[in-house]
Amino acid sequence: MFEKILIPNPSAEKPSSLKPRKGVIIGLGQVGLACAYSLLIQDCFDELILQDIAEEKLAGEVMDFSHGMPFLAPTDLKAGTVADVGQNADIVIITAGVAQRDGETRLSLVERNISVYKSILHDVVKYCPDCIILVVSNPVDILTYVTLKITGFPSSRVIGSGTVLDSARFRALLAQEMGIDARSVHAYIIGEHGDSEVAVWSSANVGGMKIVPDGWDNLAKDEQDKLSEIYFNVKNAAYEIIQRKGYTSYAIGLATTDIVKAILNSQERVLTVSGLMTGLYGIEDICLSVPRVINERGILKTVNLTLSEEEEKLLVESARVLREVFDRVTF
Template identity: 35%
Template sequence: MGSNVRKIAIIGLGQVGSSCAYSLINQSICDEILLIDRNAERAYAQALDLSHGMDFIHSRTKIYTGTYEQCGDMDIIVLCAGANPAKAGDRMEVLDSAYAIHKDMIKRIMESGFNGIFLAASNPVDVVTYMVWKMSGLPRNRVIGTGTSIDTARLKILLSEYLPIDPRSVQGYVLGEHGESQFTAWSHVTIGGKPLLDILRQHKERFAHMDLDELSRRTRDAGWEIFTRKGSTHFGIGNAIAAICRSILNDDHKIMAVSTILDGEYGYREISVGVPAILTRHGIEEVLELNLNSREMIQFDQSCGVIRKAIESLPL
């Protein structure tokens, strides 16, 4: 990242890629955005449409279309290319197509001289993150997945409705797979710095209506609830991608639950899973190891088992 011009490429201009570009532009996160899609006409139309809103934004972002061969000087490449599952319930359903899409794509990107940071958003995102790491040969800190960042945001929204408070006053994480085996680390959820479990013990009658297992289920199923009604989720994840990019480019040291290649953390290696990590100009600066209780550690192991099984099914 030697250039002073902050450059991001987005590959895949479906709902997620387009929402990501819209968020990046409206938040003035970067100076240039390169759009790449297998449908060149769609990419051109999106670039044109997005550029027409520039007069209403306080700073200008140059947006244009191109090819993999132009990725050499990008700071971040956001990977959004992929298929939606045929029905709600299992993101692993699109694993084979994700492998086929990324195999040639990553090879061509690396041949361009790319030496920045990959940010994977395509599902199944934890497996795709691992796949991209293996295919690219980049250090683990420079291959990141959106992981459980969006699930964590959904959890905060749900909790804010029960308590009620601003969701930004909730601290905590959804961990594990961005999928059916994810779980909430309730032992680390705090409200304004106070542990949620302490609040529930001290105010049993006031919060008797709160069922933590049901809240975890609703958090897990929130994406499918949207998917079954309109066919995709894209605004929330578009903002999550933008937030990760902003933290990287601004060297924010922001902590987010992202899909990360583990190397001994939580007792695991050679696997990518959603855990809190510090995001900086170098990508993942450090993985935070939460002191999970025995139940949470069992849930973490089960989630890693699901991801590991999917990884081992690939010809990597």
């Protein structure tokens, strides 16, 4: 009956030369679902594959999303795997893994999530050999490094979501304190996405005006206390959210979408993603976050951010913490 409704146009038989934007999300827990929702409503992909071991739940989620398609730009949404329908994806987003428990550090998730990743990455390498892998699962820095080593991909094509979310939290809390739009605050969190992360106060600014213009040591005690409180709240935000609602999801979904858009649209955007360090600040052969330029090739460049002596010391310590953990794991 549908043949009478839709009449083919003979002049449209030649396929389009434009390559569809294709993505895969592996792992449809709360974070994966938030990523999928954010990516769909921001029209990031022409084709999006959702993969999860809980097949019945996955089918229900895809049905639920598909019923909202009349409100969105067209996206070919499918439930499946990299092997059956996800071949040759442009970006593979991995959110799979065990959830962080209340009171559990991100680094304590290492052993449990490495085993999950080993089972996933074989098919990614086989069926999406030219993709960019975006690691979102925690501990993101360790799993980004593990992904790099297991896949053998160039370091430009293995990216962790890193401290993109931490930097957003930093900007949001600073903006809240100053009563301005968070988009007008420019500030970075670097290092580990976790307990050893570093706030870069030396370059944090609003409209070019530094928040700490004369250095930390020249701040009054009450100003230091206020800024230290903001940093503490940024660093511990995930723990507080997990304690209150059981998981984090919405903000990391938005952060992931920001990274995806920078890749697909070749924005050459500076984002604090996690990637391989190759000597900057004396740090080598570990993944952590510093500002990096992102385009369609992945990590194009790393920003040589000028740090204070104390900030550089803390960043090196953050790298040491990550190296110590990684040296204890096997994969």
